[in-house]
Amino acid sequence: MKVQSAMFYFPEEVIEHIFSFLTHHPDRNTVSTVCKAWYKIERLSRREVFVGNCYAIRPDRAAARFPGLRSLTLKGKPHFADFDLVPPDWGGLAGPWIEAMARSCPNLEELRMKRMVVSDESLELLAHAFPNFKALVLVSCEGFSTDGLAAVARSCKSLRELDLQENEIEDRGPRWLNSFPDMCTSLVSLNFACLKGEVNLKSLERLVCRSPNLKCLRLNRAVPVETLAKIMNQCPNLEDLGTGSLLADQFSEAYVSLISALQKCKKLRCLSGFWDASPLCLLAVYPICANLTGLNLSYAPTVQGQDFINLIQHCVKLLRLWVLDSVGDKGLAVVASACKELQELRVFPSDLFAAGPATVTEEGLVAISTGCPKLNSLLYFCHSMTNSALITVSKNCPNFTRFRLCILEPRKPDPATNEPLDEGFGAVVKTCKNLRRFSISGLLTDQVFYYIGKYAKALEMLSIAFAGDTDQGMTYVLNGCKNLRKLEIRDCPFGDGALLADVTKYETMRSLWMSSCDISLRGCKALATKMPSLNVEIINEWEAEMEENLNNGVAEVISNNNNKHINNGNDERKVEKLYVYRTVGGPRTDAPDFVWTL
Amino acid sequence: MSVETERSSTESDVSGLDYEETALTLGIPGGARATGAELERKRGFSRTVDLTSRIGASEDRSDESPDTNTAGSAKAPAPKARVVGWPPVRNYRKNALKSSNKYVKVAVDGAPYLRKVDLEAYGGYEELLSALQEMFSCFTIRNYPNEERKLVDPIHGTEYVPTYEDKDGDWMLVGDVPWKMFVDACKRLRLMKSSEATNLGLILLLLNSLLFELERRSSACFIIIFFSLSFLFV
Numbered sequence: 001m002k003v004q005s006a007m008f009y010f011p012e013e014v015i016e017h018i019f020s021f022l023t024h025h026p027d028r029n030t031v032s033t034v035c036k037a038w039y040k041i042e043r044l045s046r047r048e049v050f051v052g053n054c055y056a057i058r059p060d061r062a063a064a065r066f067p068g069l070r071s072l073t074l075k076g077k078p079h080f081a082d083f084d085l086v087p088p089d090w091g092g093l094a095g096p097w098i099e100a101m102a103r104s105c106p107n108l109e110e111l112r113m114k115r116m117v118v119s120d121e122s123l124e125l126l127a128h129a130f131p132n133f134k135a136l137v138l139v140s141c142e143g144f145s146t147d148g149l150a151a152v153a154r155s156c157k158s159l160r161e162l163d164l165q166e167n168e169i170e171d172r173g174p175r176w177l178n179s180f181p182d183m184c185t186s187l188v189s190l191n192f193a194c195l196k197g198e199v200n201l202k203s204l205e206r207l208v209c210r211s212p213n214l215k216c217l218r219l220n221r222a223v224p225v226e227t228l229a230k231i232m233n234q235c236p237n238l239e240d241l242g243t244g245s246l247l248a249d250q251f252s253e254a255y256v257s258l259i260s261a262l263q264k265c266k267k268l269r270c271l272s273g274f275w276d277a278s279p280l281c282l283l284a285v286y287p288i289c290a291n292l293t294g295l296n297l298s299y300a301p302t303v304q305g306q307d308f309i310n311l312i313q314h315c316v317k318l319l320r321l322w323v324l325d326s327v328g329d330k331g332l333a334v335v336a337s338a339c340k341e342l343q344e345l346r347v348f349p350s351d352l353f354a355a356g357p358a359t360v361t362e363e364g365l366v367a368i369s370t371g372c373p374k375l376n377s378l379l380y381f382c383h384s385m386t387n388s389a390l391i392t393v394s395k396n397c398p399n400f401t402r403f404r405l406c407i408l409e410p411r412k413p414d415p416a417t418n419e420p421l422d423e424g425f426g427a428v429v430k431t432c433k434n435l436r437r438f439s440i441s442g443l444l445t446d447q448v449f450y451y452i453g454k455y456a457k458a459l460e461m462l463s464i465a466f467a468g469d470t471d472q473g474m475t476y477v478l479n480g481c482k483n484l485r486k487l488e489i490r491d492c493p494f495g496d497g498a499l500l501a502d503v504t505k506y507e508t509m510r511s512l513w514m515s516s517c518d519i520s521l522r523g524c525k526a527l528a529t530k531m532p533s534l535n536v537e538i539i540n541e542w543e544a545e546m547e548e549n550l551n552n553g554v555a556e557v558i559s560n561n562n563n564k565h566i567n568n569g570n571d572e573r574k575v576e577k578l579y580v581y582r583t584v585g586g587p588r589t590d591a592p593d594f595v596w597t598l
Numbered sequence: 599m600s601v602e603t604e605r606s607s608t609e610s611d612v613s614g615l616d617y618e619e620t621a622l623t624l625g626i627p628g629g630a631r632a633t634g635a636e637l638e639r640k641r642g643f644s645r646t647v648d649l650t651s652r653i654g655a656s657e658d659r660s661d662e663s664p665d666t667n668t669a670g671s672a673k674a675p676a677p678k679a680r681v682v683g684w685p686p687v688r689n690y691r692k693n694a695l696k697s698s699n700k701y702v703k704v705a706v707d708g709a710p711y712l713r714k715v716d717l718e719a720y721g722g723y724e725e726l727l728s729a730l731q732e733m734f735s736c737f738t739i740r741n742y743p744n745e746e747r748k749l750v751d752p753i754h755g756t757e758y759v760p761t762y763e764d765k766d767g768d769w770m771l772v773g774d775v776p777w778k779m780f781v782d783a784c785k786r787l788r789l790m791k792s793s794e795a796t797n798l799g800l801i802l803l804l805l806n807s808l809l810f811e812l813e814r815r816s817s818a819c820f821i822i823i824f825f826s827l828s829f830l831f832v
Binding site (some may be wrong): 080082083084085140166168170171172173174194196197229298299301324348349350352381386406408410439463465490491 | 681682683684685686687688689690691692694695719720721723724725728729731732
């Protein structure tokens with residue numbers, strides 16, 4: 001009795017201290033649901049928040065709940081937006097979030113965003129609203145220009161990290177680099193590899209000179225070897241380098257100074273860039289290969305054949321490797337023999353339409369799995385795959401947590417047996433108990449989904465394209481994968497039956513995407529009616545159809561009222577794109593005309 | 599196929615669609631025609647592409663629908679059908695690996711040497727003009743209300759008009775056509791002193807309105823006048 005009542009007088013500071021050991025945000029989410037006292041303590045002491053879907057909660061509400069927020073991570077558009085399946089102007093605006101944070105969380109230090117639309121005005125606001133702002137990470141974002149970057153550089157006095165990965169940035173000239181004030185010496189990480197235009201080289205050199213803490217520097221293609229050499233002489237403590245253009249003359253001063261500069265960088269562990277790399281410049285890199293843990297050659301189509309082999313055979317400590325398929329099965333065989341510690345491999349297609357001869361095949365993958373048993377993360381684009389290869393791979397590498405295989409031609413069967421690839425992918429889910437992310441391709445029937453539902457208990461994200469026969473396929477997955485968070489499907493014959501098979505399941509998931517499937521407006525409306533806690537959004541081209549009819553004088557003037565479209569009778573119309581997600585924020589207020597929330 | 603038929607289809611295409619849609623806008627706001635022309639422009643473009651790639655082709659093209667035109671003028675042989683968003687590779691990566699670097703010479707009237715710019719490096723006219731401004735660092739960009747863009751040398755006050763030579767060898771004003779179309783068509787750039795450009799503009803304006811008038815008259819008459827005027831212009 002006494003012990004029980006003592007619990008109620010546990011001082012808040014002690015509980016807060018205990019909570020500080022909980023860094024994993026799902027754990028923190030869980031403790032906040034125990035009781036009101038714990039909810040309050042947790043929310044006031046929370047420093048990091050991760051919002052996997054920016055429309056799952058209103059920005060104001062998130063900001064109000066966590067006033068002490070220091071680090072915010074946001075994800076916007078659905079994953080398939082990366083592949084042009086989401087029309088522009090869909091949403092994912094960063095503005096409302098930055099504004100809400102500016103009002104309620106002035107101590108914000110870090111902002112990480114993925115697939116969001118950020119404007120220059122928002123970046124201006126960011127630069128002025130948060131005096132302690134330290135880190136900005138933008139991945140696959142768009143909507144801003146180098147002017148926005150200049151604002152951040154100029155006004156964020158203690159900026160440590162500016163990391164721009166694969167964004168679409170409007171280039172308004174090289175002057176943004178000059179905006180870093182002379183007294184800014186705090187930079188630890190700078191990545192502008194995705195900028196397409198020129199860079200002010202002198203400014204860059206000066207900036208590097210006054211940044212003694214610089215550990216990560218990723219340059220863009222416009223930076224020549226001369227500048228690279230100068231920069232590297234200035235920062236021998238660099239751990240992560242993305243080169244600019246690696247074109248140099250054998251007898252040039254630039255080349256010689258590059259070699260000596262590289263040799264001084266004893267701490268270099270990660271290399272990327274290699275734009276237009278000449279074999280000669282690769283020679284300069286050999287001395288540091290033995291210590292490399294990360295290597296990204298996926299933007300270097302010039303590094304192939306013997307050049308690649310000569311380079312990779314030195315990289316004995318490599319953990320992560322990203323390459324193009326132009327290295328071929330032969331190149332992958334060398335990787336398998338040299339890189340025994342390899343954990344992550346990504347092989348990207350150099351020829352997007354499989355028009356040329358096959359470059360990597362199942363042989364390359366089998367070789368890798370044989371030589372690199374520690375492999376746990378794979379992204380592999382290839383022309384073809386066999387069931388027996390997949391079975392071998394899963395036997396050799398039972399530790400896969402991420403397995404993504406993309407066979408370039410949709411619905412392609414096993415070329416050896418002409419059968420679907422159900423057994424091969426089935427073997428992967430059976431053996432890899434820790435599989436969290438899975439993408440499948442090639443000819444697949446409902447059987448593969450039966451296996452996934454039965455064995456992939458740890459699965460969190462599943463991507464399916466051009467697969468399955470009937471509604472049963474999708475139903476297997478919804479019923480069987482207990483930990484499923486994201487399901488994205490395109491061009492599969494799943495209809496209303498599958499969609500409505502287990503509607504409460506969607507409340508346990510972050511989101512569902514279905515495009516070019518067999519679902520109708522009636523099915524989507526039914527889902528929306530049954531599950532008010534979900535936003536059921538359809539993206540449709542009917543608007544464009546109506547407008548064309550209007551121009552041809554067929555249709556009358558339409559009112560702007562969406563309800564008129566939705567309720568004008570024909571519920572049997574097929575829905576082209578469906579996006580369903582759980583939310584506490586209600587229907588979107590910023591949805592464009594072509595997005596209808598049912 | 600007779601020369602006559604080819605010429606008449608060329609004429610109807612040129613005067614019917616291309617000419618109006620890509621007509622120079624010197625001093626003439628195109629606002630009134632904008633909305634109707636918007637949709638037409640897409641089809642007009644596909645016909646233009648078809649025109650430039652298949653001059654001299656034997657069949658009568660005037661009946662074909664815009665869709666088959668664009669499909670036919672696609673560059674890659676592509677025996678397999680292209681599916682949207684497949685293979686699943688981010689646009690950024692697709693664009694980064696495109697080996698197309700479109701370097702064109704840039705000449706500035708009065709400068710002793712030329713420069714080169716990579717048109718593929720820019721996303722639009724704004725970026726290109728900024729880059730030109732940086733390159734020939736004595737200029738600033740001045741925007742005129744009718745959306746013409748000019749580069750100005752602040753020291754001497756001379757204005758430069760950005761022009762380009764297209765695939766047909768004609769000198770055009772930068773900024774009239776969609777960006778992608780411009781990148782495809784541009785062979786070289788020239789920053790022309792504004793005074794010269796005005797003359798050029800006036801002559802082309804004259805040409806434009808004359809041809810518009812002549813459209814209704816016989817094709818032979820149109821050809822004669824067109825050639826004589828172009829001698830004047832050259």
